[in-house]
Amino acid sequence: MAHPQGPEAERAEEPQRTVLLAPAFVRLWSGTTASGLATWAMPFILGLAVLDGSITAFDLGLALATRTAGFLLAVPFGGLLADRLSRRAVVLWAAAAAAAATPLVAVGVGGSTGLMAAAAAVVGAGQGACRPAFQALTAEVVDEPRRQQANAAITFSVRVTTLLAPGLTALLSTVLGIGPLLLITAALWAVAALAPPSGVRGPVEARARSSFRAEFADGMREARRHPWFIAGLGALTTVIATGYSATGVLLPVVSRDVFGTEAVLAGALTAYTVGALAGAVLIGRRRFSSQGWTALAGLALYGFAPLSLLFPVDPLVVFAAYALAGVGIELFNVPWFTAAQREVEPGKLARVSSLDFLFSYGLAPVGLALIAPAAQVFGTDIVLAVCAVLCFLAPAAAARAPGTRHFRRSTQD
Template identity: 70%
Template sequence: MSGPVLLDRRFVRLWCGTTASGLATWALPFVLGLAVLDRTLTAGGLGVVLAARTAGFLIAVPISGVLADRYSRRGVVLWAGLAAAVATPGIALGLGGSVLVMAVAAVVVGAGQGACRPAFQALTAEVVEDGRRRQANAAITFAVRVTTLVAPAGTALLAVVLDTWALLIGTALLWLLAALLPPPGAPPPPPAPAPASAAAPAPAPALASGPPSAPTRAPGRVRLVAEFGEGMREARRHPWFLAGLAALAAVIFTGYSATGVALPLVSRDRYGTEAVLAAALTAYTLGALAGAVLVARWKPRAQGWTALAGLALYGFAPLSLLLPVHPAAVFAAYAVAGLGIELFNVPWFTATQREVEPRLLARVSSLDFLISYGLAPVGLAFLAPAIDAFGWRPVLAGCALVCFVAPAAAALVPGTRGFSRRPAEPAA
């Protein structure tokens, strides 16, 4: 089918489902923050619940990647969304009473969130044909960025007329929409054929070895590990993927951590107001929105190198915090970082959907999310002690250097020019 992807009813259903999951994901921390303000939840309890959600996410991502490749991607989205929808009221029930109940429910919600991510990625490749996936991925990432603006503001507005319990139930309804809206994709890909030759004679029975034994079946956990390992082997077939993932992980570990830890400190100590923090994060989101619009229409010939150059732009964020500049320079740096991250994300997702073997796509995508998202909390935990030990200037300088150097090093790996193992097209 040709034409704008947003005129495709099946993609619109998928887009609405991913947007609903994004709204539910981003709204939950703000709803729980309101619970801290009205003293129905302590700050320590908030940390426990959010950490439990992150743990559920990281546990579910690799498992769901295997299941989405083994079974229906649409089915994994359905059950993951339903699990999050059913578990969210558990967070509401524990509010003001048992942090343990809230944490257990948060693990399930995080697992639903984590299970959705690789399944949505693979389902996009089934619903949208190759020629329009760039537009589709840009539309999805645009929605993700909009939710980062809408979820906090919408939560604050609804809090005027609804209590925290009702807001939590609202996020459960969003998860229900995320489960039910996406359309079915292609049938699950068949398993790889066995290497045995049909013409080979059957082996003779061993007469002295006793009675024949029943065929063995590997335990479920062992099978999951083996099938996830197959996805890792597929990832190793694409040097550009490993190089890009390493660069992304390095930028998230350093640049994202600088945003999470150093930006609030600099906003308070250098500029004397939290308004710089809020404005910088808003500028980042607006830059990302502009990047999603740009990359939907612009397809450079060396798209991999362009994407890595965009990723390197994140280095300007910690660099702006290092230098004694006007707040407007900080805002501009974060807008450029947001623009660059979408110049990377959209070609990255599109290339993964195009280059990876379809029956292994969810597993490779789960490896992507596991490493990139998994390193984010590690970086946040590492940066604060590093600032205490070495001072924030050397740490921010190191973060900026890594953000610039890691994508440049990745660009030296074969295949990164076009994010493909295929030979690059000759220049026009």
């Protein structure tokens, strides 16, 4: 077998030092962090535009709906293209499209709702195409022994953004205004397009390609080849569509009606983010012997979030439950991404990752839309109890699937 040449050989010869010092990873981390910050910022900035009267709540809802639609439509195509072309090229063009469309969102604010909504759809499409490409590019840039640390560092930066960015953005809005803030997010998308390094995999030769439909079906077959992946994805989708959606919709209601203050809402969300930061640090430093079961147990911890809203407890109990949920979600996320990058056939990784994002994130809006009507029909307590039970049971059921103990297809569990 020929020895690897070029960037792959250089990475193979690097000493096994921390991945945080590797220049290629620093570039990758910069790109993923910039895309994550830009993704988070747009809905927050448009929310500020509602507060200052530039747009209406209907305009905001329409823009976010079209952005979500663009994301969901682009995710599977992004996965297909990232497996067919260079992953770096897909990141470049997807992020560049989001960067180009964001100024049009700014033009539409207070001017044309249609333009704002259409541009938001393009931004969402760029975001959706980036996600599976970034996942696959990480597997190319970082060697397997250091991928867990790399994924932990990436998710840590996302959580820091979530913790610090709202206050900073609100402060900047008093000086810059909505339009300039949106232009800053366009610059972040430009960083996401230009910063990441090249991977080791080039485009697939034309004669080796099948139709898009056949390649998507091939990605589905690859996903089904890993029972632990199908089971884990089912558990993750259940938790996001029930527990995450329930707390997202009902936490503000409980904070207002039960505790009589919005401080519980703010405190719970802050505790969740702090817990997630702690979870990212923990999983970046330690590998558990039964990694898959530990990850699923961490995912099940999210059940304590809706459970804490069921009873008239001290606010500190709610904060502790949300902090525990935050720790657990990162105990799941990082090994989950790392296992997919290790176990899935490299040429199909982006397609399998796109299925992950399509199902887990794609069903979240459905859950958000159904929670409020369900609470009106059955009562808030019933909905919270059912969601908590599902959050506990879904990961437990997934743990029974072959390979879930270590998130490995060949492991004898």
